[in-house]
Amino acid sequence: MKSIYEIKPYIVVYMWNPECSHCKEETPQLVNYIRDATDVEVFGIALNTTDAEFKSYARKMGMTWTNVFDPTNKAIYAKYYVDNTPEIYILNPDRILIGKNLKVNQIQTIIDRDKIKRDEYK
16 A cells, blocks of 8 residues: 555545445546546545445446545544545645545646646745
8 A cells, every 4th residue: 555645746535435326427537537647646435335345346437546445434534524425635745635525527627726826836
C-alpha cells in the first residue's frame, strides 16, 4: 500500500458502496475520467459492505486504483461526514481538502481552479 504522500499530486477520495444506485452511475464515469488524468489518482473507500462484495464490485467496475475497506467504518466516520454514497473529496498536492460532495463531472474544474490559485502564489 502506498503512503498518501506517494500518490500523484491530486487525490480523489471516493467513498462508495457496491449496492448504492448513485455509485453505480458515478463509478463508470470516474473510471473513464481517471484513464485520461495524468496528475490525479483515486483512493477508494468502500463503506457498509463486506470484503467479498467490495472486491467483486471493484473488479467488475474496473476500479484499478487503491481501494480499502474498513468493516467497522470507524476510520471513515471519525474523519468524514458521510451521509450518502458516493462521496467525492479532492485533496491538492499539499493534502488540503479543496472539494467535497462532488460529482465526477466537477472534479477537473476544482483541480483546474486550484492549479490557477497555486500558480498565482508562485
